[in-house]
Amino acid sequence: MSTHTAAPDPDATPASDPASDPASDPVLGFDPTYGYDLDALLAVPAPEPPADFDAFWQGLYSEALDVTVAPELGPLEYEQDGMRVHGVTYTSSGGFRVGGWLTLPADGEVTRGMVVVHGYGGRTAPETSLPGPGTAAIWPCARGLADRSLSPEIPSLAAEHVLHGIASRDTYVHGGNAADVWCAATVLRELVPQASRLDYVGTSFGGGIGALALPWDPRFTSGVLVVPSFGNIPLRLTLPCLGSGEAVRAHHAAHPEAVEVLRYFDAASAATRVNIPTLVAAALYDPAVPPPGQFAVHNGLAAGVRELVVLSHGHAEHEGAEAEAASLRGAINHFLSRKRA
Template sequence: MNRTAHPGNQGVQVDHAYPFDPTHGYDLDALLAVPVPEEPDDFAAFWQGLRARAAAVDVDAWAGPPEAEADGVVVRPVRYASLGGVRLGGWLTVPADGRVTRGCVVGHGYGGRDRVGPLPLTRGTAAIWPCARGLGARGTQPGIPSDAARHVLHGIEARESYVHGGCAADLWCAATALLDLVPEAAGRLDYLGASFGGGIGALALPWDDRFTAAALVVPSFGAHPLRLTLPCTGSGEAVRARHASHPETAEVLRYFDAATAAARITIPVHVAAALFDPAVPPPGQFAVHNALAGPRELHVLETGHHDHPGVPAAERSLAASQRAFLCS
């Protein structure tokens, strides 16, 4: 099942003041042909090892008293342990009537998060909204930068120390925390993530069979060999600058390519990818979609990471598309 929602195969024209073309000259046909980077010989062994170490963590999950309640959903603070001895925070949302039929782990963008948001899922969903290590109101850690331009380079000298491996482990441990706190959520566990959360989600999903389906929005970190050649306003620009003076960075990035990992994802995945995006180059986003090995649906966005009057309508359309996919 592969579906694409878009009125045509042309490129998109957007008024902007960026010093480069955020489409990078790609129309939809070209984006759908972006190839998947070849994975390193020990790619699976590296990630399976990381997953095994995360699975051995005692997450020691804690949920505090309600902070808020609205629209039939109760919001509670949550804390849990993750790989490397870090302790992270976030939020837990549960139905006020206590009737849980499914669970969801919700990733965030590189700006972190300081609250929960809307979910395109049923009212019976229990969700955990974790802050990744170093990011967000409840994810700060000593020694890990909190701004995207420095966070994306943290530990990049080696695959064993690169922060993105720890961030993927944070999602696995968040899932464990959710299931420990709300065991009923194990009936169906989904993942939802955008931008940073979309890319880290793609890296994490192949190695955790607890997840049933996923929705990735403008996913980052796809097709690094191509991404290193494309200017942007997001975290990728810091990586491009690092690579220019440290070309060996490319070898580490081979293990953290969201498109390479996506080729091993077999669960159903909904991808929202943008034709125009100054922060996350569209070819990398589409590479993640193109690589997916299981059922997939592509929802084409005209723009990503770019504010304009059409954004609210686009967000409503995307939420409806995600809901139809995940709740079918």
């Protein structure tokens, strides 16, 4: 395991020291470190998945590969940071029409591809500074989420979206969201066939969905999962938070049988099946996605493929945030710039 710390300016004073102050936040009403220091976080396990976990996910992947994605590439919307930005739509599993963007190098030289998935807040534009030279990237808005995949059938609020279809593993929305990733990869290959290498980058919601999607799709060469959600569901159900996990906790309290569905969508369990180089950026302090779940995703990865960037904070403003974000971008760019077999 390779571990890095995305540290703020050493001359800056941190807003707080999560590892040394386990007391509950007086505003939040709970401790966003959950009493874990780094050593304890590195010991959080990935839960054992259901016996038919692999078969279930392989079935979903097979269905997604059979989809006729029928991509429609829109005209040039604008050019920024050396990237040309186009709107794109395509068909995913269940016939859902996904919207998003395709970014292409302005010089026309494409050598690699990237699928980039947002957090639960959705996305209003691609981050054109992320892809490296020669990268064609697709930026899908996951089904039901802003701003190009909104649907009257799927609630867009995170607290409602995360519960959509939760009564059955066959209807739970996160299965469809993983299919949106696989179909996005198909679209990229159809529209930009010269993008032979394929990487994945996902943050928060996108980090968790990425962990669920990556094990089954051999087209991906590497993955980056930033503050990934949905890790170690049994533990998450015991931890209060400000994110979508709190809606799941409340639902589970009223419907304890839901855990049997959620076990199929545990990002940490899925991480144990990932066999490509994967960088996880996990936070010591995070009120929205509890750090033990984030680290469980990293810990579930095999020692030979995982890298870790330790963040001081996730989903929270803090002193030194800009420097830490820059350090994280550097670590991600370095990871993605490496040659892969």
